[in-house]
Amino acid sequence: MSYLDQSIFEIHQAIINGLVTPLELVQEALKLAKEDNNNAFEYICEKEAIEQVKNLDLSKKDNLLWGIPYALKDNLSTKDIPTCASSKILEGYVPVYSAEVYQRLQEQGAILIGKTTLDELSMGGSGTTGHLGKTYNPWDPKHKHQIGGSSCGSAAVCSAGIVPFALGSDTGDSVRKPASYSCLVGLKPTWGRISRYGLFPFAPSMDHIGFFTRNCMDSALILSVLAGHDEKDSTSSTVPVDNYLDIEKTDISKMRIAVIDEIFDSVQDKTIKDAFIKTLNILSDLGLEINHVHMDDKLCRAIYPTYFVISCAEANSNNANQDGIKFGTRYEAEDYEKVMFEARTNGFSEPIKRRFVLGSYALLKENQEDLFLRAQKCRRLIVNCINEILKDNDAIYLPTSPTIAPLFDGNKDKLSNEYLIADNYLAFANMGGQPSINIPIGFKDGLPFGGCFTGRIFEEKTILSLALFLEKHMDFANKIAKKENE
Amino acid sequence: MKKVNKEILKEAANKMLFDMSEEQYATLLKEFDVILKQMDLISQIEGVDDVEPMTFPYPVYTTYLREDVVKETLTQEEALKNAKDVSHGMIKLPKVVK
Structure with missing residues (x-):
């Protein structure tokens, strides 16, 4: 044992x-x-x-x-x-x-x-x-x-x-x-x-x-x-x-429990859905109130892109200190900018670079309003919606x-x-x-x-x-x- | 919004001080087809431009001040511990003025 x-x-x-x-x-x-x-x-x-x-x-x-x-x-x-x-x-x-x-x-x-x-x-x-x-x-x-x-x-x-x-x-x-x-x-x-x-x-x-x-x-x-x-x-x-x-x-x-139908309905797997319903029944058998609530379908579909734009943009700023100079792997080059450029080019893997490029693209002057700021606005709508549901539900x-x-x-x-x-x-x-x-x-x-x-x-x-x-x-x-x- | 092509992606990468291979830019350009369709979902939200951007999950007010007491800080040795090229208590870099 x-x-x-x-x-x-x-x-x-x-x-x-x-x-x-x-x-x-x-x-x-x-x-x-x-x-x-x-x-x-x-x-x-x-x-x-x-x-x-x-x-x-x-x-x-x-x-x-x-x-x-x-x-x-x-x-x-x-x-x-x-x-x-x-x-x-x-x-x-x-x-x-x-x-x-x-x-x-x-x-x-x-x-x-x-x-x-x-x-x-x-x-x-x-x-x-x-x-x-x-x-x-x-x-x-x-x-x-x-x-x-x-x-x-x-x-x-x-x-x-x-x-x-x-x-x-x-x-x-x-x-x-x-x-x-x-x-x-x-x-x-x-x-x-x-x-x-x-x-x-x-x-x-x-x-x-x-x-x-x-x-x-x-x-x-x-x-x-x-x-x-x-x-x-x-x-x-x-x-x-x-x-x-x-x-x-x-x-x-x-207690009152909310199930957001648009999210639950997007699950396709029957085993998972059945098991979930079984747990809902356990809760309702105890007397909890189960409320099926709604979230605008378009807002549901916007959760992921909103998260992705904001997180990639923030990640760019937060990883600006990865320069291979103060810490991390150092690459020699003829000037300090190239030292950083080499460290970042060789040090980040492709998936990370893709996220950084998206974040950088969203922060370009011409795109900020359409991508980054709009994502932050959408974040407010999503959070307002969730908090509204939680007003009436525990x-x-x-x-x-x-x-x-x-x-x-x-x-x-x-x-x-x-x-x-x-x-x-x-x-x-x-x-x-x-x-x-x-x-x-x-x-x-x-x-x-x-x-x-x-x-x-x-x-x-x-x-x-x-x-x-x-x-x-x-x-x-x-x-x-x-x-x-x- | 700036149209996406390989040059724009390269510009975005170089602004962040790194580069990618030609194949990687080509792959990313294809991915941007899907990414931009996903981004467009945000634009479809009714009233999205009628609200203020949200930068924190809930309002954060930091109303306290730290006591004005001396505390331990990093020593010079600790601050330089992870730098690979150090000379006379400073991090050494290639010459700036030549």
Whole structure:
């Protein structure tokens, strides 16, 4: 039996009862990390983890995360630990300061055992564009299906049972979608709820730090540790933090749930639709009011292009510092502009350059009004619509994705409703900053899929309570890919 | 709006200080067919130009000031740690004035 397969609460109890020590846990996690065949790690923190575990403060033993191994997406700064965001341009970069989330976890005594792969610089949703190549889905031992991205490595290590939780980031759906593809709970809290100090920015007006766990209570626990104001991040909120650990006590029976018909109808897969309806029935049987609401079809189809234009444009500014001079791979040339030009030409991969070109095109003087500013205006209409729905409803609930994890070589019709709406609607919660959570709700052909609750800003407790209720009525919590595949 | 062709894409890339291969520009130009159709979906939204652009998810007001106390900052050694060519406490670049 591996304690790493259990929930954080169970592992903590095992430590308290003397059944396992933090050193044993970390050694096992490091062993599993070295055996990982999903290409999920950028860096395994063997030396650092062993040193930390040997210096653990015994007086903090009662902290629920004390001695618990975990992993961080490699776009979170970790002082003296290499961090390259899976980009060639940052190979060899070693941060000189740490992300706030890393510091908070270290203070609790959690042990970082590795930095995980991502789509290069968090720009992508396939888990294929990092400099180390594809990251695989532990639920598919034949390695034909993606795990999604951009937080591919963190999803892989959590679902493979290497660590009980892992942090990621979510700018469009980069925590919730991989969570759906790998039978995990993936939470993106409200924009501003968690400090982003030390996160490599992609599109800061939509970037969120989120995390993967294998059950909802663990998710509530990680949120309770990470939530709260940080003066180092001026966008982190001073709104008081709720007690997330008592979500079991929340009375959800009077809550109202909205299903946006235009989004649900764009899902084609019958297995996913049926499983979703089954979960709706579980909620309505308890007495919750299920409201079928509408969103203008054209507005639904505009979510993805709006997200894409804004994120690509913001990404250009945020990656202007990648010059190969102050940090990253240096290329020699006859003048400083050419040094930068060579570093960026050789350091960014083709998919990243394509996004930058689109962002640059949208920001050209002649195009700004028609593309960038119009996208920002459309963002307001989308967010207004979602907030209007949430005025009368406690949460919006929908299938997280229209399919199970896609094949690596699969093609999608990028103008279809399934692609534009069902596959990309999750970004509305990035534009509006609402908290949003994926929980597993079914399997098809051995691969998992999820449902997603989105709530009002700063009402994480509501969506965690709803997710926990469903979790208790299904059998998908704490599933480990390797066990199911054996 | 500026019409898309290979030269425009190259201009957009070079403004961001990088270049792509001829094949990559050709692939991107094809992709722009779809991308522009997707962009056009935004223009079809009724009333889209009647609202103000949105730059943050909700209004953010930073009303506090940090205390005026001395805090640790990066040392020179730390600030230069990741630069590949350093001389006399400065990052070395090719000569600007020749």
